[in-house]
Amino acid sequence: MIPTVSSATSSNSTCATTHAQSLPDERVDDISEGAGDGTQAIMERPALVGTSWVKNIWYFALPSDHVKKGKTVSMQLLGDLILIGRKSDGSVFAMRDICPHQGAPLSFGEFDGKEVACPFHGWKFDSDGVCTDIPALCSDQQVNICKIKTRSYPCREADGNIWLYYGEPRAELPEIPRANGLDGLKYDQTVSRVIVPTHMDYAVVALIDPAHVPYVHKSWWWRNSKALKEKRKHYVPTGTGWTMVKHSPSKGSFIFKLLGDFMETEIAFRLPGCRTEYITLFGRTIVASMTTVTPIDENSCELNHTSYWTITGLKWFLKPIVNAIADEFLGQDLQIAQRQQIGLKFKPKLTMIVKDSGLPGSWYFQGKREWNNATEEGRPFVNPVKEKILRWMT
Numbered sequence: 001m002i003p004t005v006s007s008a009t010s011s012n013s014t015c016a017t018t019h020a021q022s023l024p025d026e027r028v029d030d031i032s033e034g035a036g037d038g039t040q041a042i043m044e045r046p047a048l049v050g051t052s053w054v055k056n057i058w059y060f061a062l063p064s065d066h067v068k069k070g071k072t073v074s075m076q077l078l079g080d081l082i083l084i085g086r087k088s089d090g091s092v093f094a095m096r097d098i099c100p101h102q103g104a105p106l107s108f109g110e111f112d113g114k115e116v117a118c119p120f121h122g123w124k125f126d127s128d129g130v131c132t133d134i135p136a137l138c139s140d141q142q143v144n145i146c147k148i149k150t151r152s153y154p155c156r157e158a159d160g161n162i163w164l165y166y167g168e169p170r171a172e173l174p175e176i177p178r179a180n181g182l183d184g185l186k187y188d189q190t191v192s193r194v195i196v197p198t199h200m201d202y203a204v205v206a207l208i209d210p211a212h213v214p215y216v217h218k219s220w221w222w223r224n225s226k227a228l229k230e231k232r233k234h235y236v237p238t239g240t241g242w243t244m245v246k247h248s249p250s251k252g253s254f255i256f257k258l259l260g261d262f263m264e265t266e267i268a269f270r271l272p273g274c275r276t277e278y279i280t281l282f283g284r285t286i287v288a289s290m291t292t293v294t295p296i297d298e299n300s301c302e303l304n305h306t307s308y309w310t311i312t313g314l315k316w317f318l319k320p321i322v323n324a325i326a327d328e329f330l331g332q333d334l335q336i337a338q339r340q341q342i343g344l345k346f347k348p349k350l351t352m353i354v355k356d357s358g359l360p361g362s363w364y365f366q367g368k369r370e371w372n373n374a375t376e377e378g379r380p381f382v383n384p385v386k387e388k389i390l391r392w393m394t
């Protein structure tokens, strides 16, 4: 059974501001409830939550420097076992890491910088996954071996990371989500990764949810006030998601209190599960990040956080600090996801989307549905996000 999401109900009673009423499972339509001030409580189609991934789109796989020339890496991602390699000419490729002969993972075989040989019977495959040699065949035994293939995945590099295309092959593939704010700048980077034991939908919703921050991210150096304050942020539709337009960071954290008057930040989200942020000091980007969610299977996903900084030449010093900060944040998100999983195992009815702080989560589900429909119907994506000021307490 699939967890159900339902809308909060609104009334004049004080109870209505904190309690929401569960709606029956069979309610599958969106409910938008105007509250007179432009805010809404929204229910999403239950069948979409925790059951599918966005198709025909690029997913983050791993940092470029994890795949050296002439080497391959095997990863469980996108419900498949995938071999990612770098040829002698430096180009990357990806194919199903399962031999179409008798199923042995090709990653246990040899890679000569051009072709992969299976460890079981030595069949060879080129970087498109096409069989090029079956050593057991005698010279007069004719077999059309190029008809034998293991699935290949389009594979590209962007901003220091490798991405995989998941979906139907097409002449024109969509754009890879890019880290914002780095154009024309030199930068160093590092990637932190956690494996989260939930369907990617829950990880994406947490990634774009401002309401969990004061409860989950409680490091002493990040937030020094327990008091919740009202935030107002301006959202505009962009690409396959939205941008929270450039603003001064809130002074809730120690770091921003010191320099906040000279800083600005811009946060954006793109499908399939990609949050980007960059911070400028006196108009120049000093740090940027891209956090991505990639499904491993229906019950787990990878969260990869790439941090970029534009003060170069100090990587030996800054990388451990940046990793420690990112690991602490990701560890906090991982811990709450593990705890959430204890409850989700019982397939509860959920009230996932309540008023403004939940609206980005609702946009994600609407965007996911629209992207899948648009790419299947061969028409342009119509961004469901509407320009809006969102308000919440954090």
Ligand code: FES
Pocket (backbone or CB within 6 Å): 099, 100, 101, 102, 103, 104, 118, 119, 120, 121, 122, 123
């Ligand atoms: S299983 Fe790969 S060659 Fe036989």
Ligand SMILES: [Fe+2]
Pocket (backbone or CB within 6 Å): 206, 207, 212, 216, 217, 333
């Ligand atoms: Fe978080």
